[in-house]
Amino acid sequence: MSKFSKERRVSMSGSGGTPTVSIVMPCFNSEATVVRAITSVQAQSMPDWFLTIVDDGSTDKTIASIEGHLKRGGRENITIIRLRKNVGVAEARNRGILQSTGEWIAFFDADDEMDPRHLERLLDQADADVDVVICGRTVVQGDGTESHEHSAALGVYTGARASLLAMCDKLTPFPWDRITRRHLFDAGGFPQGAVRCEDSMTNIVLLSRARKVVSIAASGIRYFVSGGSITWGRIYRLSDATVAWQYMAAHVPAHLTKGVHAPAFSCARAVVALTIGQTAMLRGGADAEPQRRQDALSAATECRAWIRVRDVMGTLAVNPRLGLAVVLFKFFPRRYAIVYRRYVARHYASS
Numbered sequence: 001m002s003k004f005s006k007e008r009r010v011s012m013s014g015s016g017g018t019p020t021v022s023i024v025m026p027c028f029n030s031e032a033t034v035v036r037a038i039t040s041v042q043a044q045s046m047p048d049w050f051l052t053i054v055d056d057g058s059t060d061k062t063i064a065s066i067e068g069h070l071k072r073g074g075r076e077n078i079t080i081i082r083l084r085k086n087v088g089v090a091e092a093r094n095r096g097i098l099q100s101t102g103e104w105i106a107f108f109d110a111d112d113e114m115d116p117r118h119l120e121r122l123l124d125q126a127d128a129d130v131d132v133v134i135c136g137r138t139v140v141q142g143d144g145t146e147s148h149e150h151s152a153a154l155g156v157y158t159g160a161r162a163s164l165l166a167m168c169d170k171l172t173p174f175p176w177d178r179i180t181r182r183h184l185f186d187a188g189g190f191p192q193g194a195v196r197c198e199d200s201m202t203n204i205v206l207l208s209r210a211r212k213v214v215s216i217a218a219s220g221i222r223y224f225v226s227g228g229s230i231t232w233g234r235i236y237r238l239s240d241a242t243v244a245w246q247y248m249a250a251h252v253p254a255h256l257t258k259g260v261h262a263p264a265f266s267c268a269r270a271v272v273a274l275t276i277g278q279t280a281m282l283r284g285g286a287d288a289e290p291q292r293r294q295d296a297l298s299a300a301t302e303c304r305a306w307i308r309v310r311d312v313m314g315t316l317a318v319n320p321r322l323g324l325a326v327v328l329f330k331f332f333p334r335r336y337a338i339v340y341r342r343y344v345a346r347h348y349a350s351s
Contacts, residue, residue: 019050019077020103021119021179024096026089027110028056033224035069040113040222042073046120051078052096053110057086062110090190090198093175097182097189105182107175111224118220122179131159131210134171134178135220142225150217159210163256166204167268168318171213173200177221184209191247195240197272201248204268208252235280235295238302241272266314270307270326277303277329281337282344300337304330 023041027034034053041051055063066080081095093107104126108114115121115138122133136150153162153170165171184206190198207213248268249257257265277300284296307330316323328336 018101018103020046020048020123021050021106022100022102022104022182023049023051023106023108024054024093024100025051025108025110026054026056026092026096027058027062028086028089028092029058029060029062030110031058031061031065033111034062035065037108037110037112037114038066038069038078039073040116041108043116044114044119045117046123049077049106049119050100050102052081052099053078054081054092054096055083056089056092057083088195090194090202091192094189094192097185100182103182104179105185106179108221109176112176113222113224115220115222119179121216121218121220125214125216126179127212130156130212130214131181131184132162132178132207132213134213134215136217137172137174137177137221137223138219140222140224148217148219150219151215154215154217157213157215159207159213160253160256162210162213162215163204163208163252164261164264166200166207167256167264169267169271169322170319171203171207171215173203175199175203180206181210188251191244194244194247196236197241197244197275198247200271200275201244201268204248205251208256233283235283235292235299236276237299238273238276238306241276245269245272262310263314263317266308266311267318267322270311270315271322273303273306273311274326274329278336278340281333282341285341300333304333 025037025041030037038051038053041049053066055066063080063082070078079099081099083092083095087095097105104123106119106122118135122135125133134151136148139147139149141147151171153165157165162171166173187209188205190202194201245268255261280296280299280303284293284300286293288296307326312323312326312330315326325336328339
């Protein structure tokens with residue numbers, strides 16, 4: 001039994017009833033949106049849930065907003081964990097998992113909304129041998145424009161197959177568009193110290209532990225996009241993501257990383273570098289300060305160097321469209337930066 005599993009079992013001792021779904025919602029400085037998020041949980045058509053809010057050391061009025069709402073509307077089925085300092089979303093989710101007693105765990109972000117039938121719709125797909133159910137999402141732009149998105153792969157898969165599809169970027173990388181049986185976390189949750197790519201890499205591991213996985217197109221989450229957060233913010237380095245990569249590589253079954261599955265594993269490796277590198281390119285554009293541009297160039301160069309030729313070839317084999325993006329990023333970075341900035345401007349300009 002892992003240390004994570006032991007700690008979770010200790011936290012469950014003396015707990016009350018067991019809900020069908022334990023919802024874990026980390027939040028940090030979310031005073032503007034957290035009440036909207038909580039209200040959408042309280043409106044669920046499936047009433048057998050318990051919400052654990054993990055405040056990750058907020059310095060604004062997040063806690064006051066939550067407490068005020070709960071005083072007005074009742075705090076049944078809701079608890080708050082207050083962390084003294086900011087530990088990051090991965091560790092905040094782990095703290096919530098340790099307090100969860102439900103058969104299923106659902107993650108939720110404090111700036112999004114659940115469709116009223118979200119949990120009911122996912123549970124309707126959960127046969128006895130299904131361990132993960134993934135749904136689509138409604139993307140809401142700053143001007144209110146909405147679009148529907150979902151995984152490229154839809155259907156029922158074995159856990160191993162689903163894990164490979166996630167490596168190939170054909171199942172979504174998010175933690176909040178699914179329900180996962182709690183026992184899949186017994187061997188460990190999110191990697192400690194991970195800053196970027198912790199969601200996608202953890203999903204790959206969790207899916208590999210599942211018996212069956214269901215992926216549906218129906219939207220269950222309203223995902224609100226902030227254009228400012230896309231083009232501004234910290235310029236991450238490859239080292240911010242390699243913790244998550246190393247966690248995945250160490251915990252996914254070995255047979256999913258080599259032989260006929262080696263191209264999928266290489267694709268996942270390329271996606272890690274692409275995720276960090278393209279964000280750096282975007283945030284270090286021509287209008288950025290000189291030092292910021294230099295930091296962005298350094299980060300992108302580091303990511304390009306990390307992508308091996310075998311990663312390029314593997315990605316082209318399992319996901320040709322993504323493979324072309326990797327080719328551009330590694331060998332023609334200036335062209336890729338132009339294309340990617342145009343893509344972001346076209347999709348998020350209204351935000």
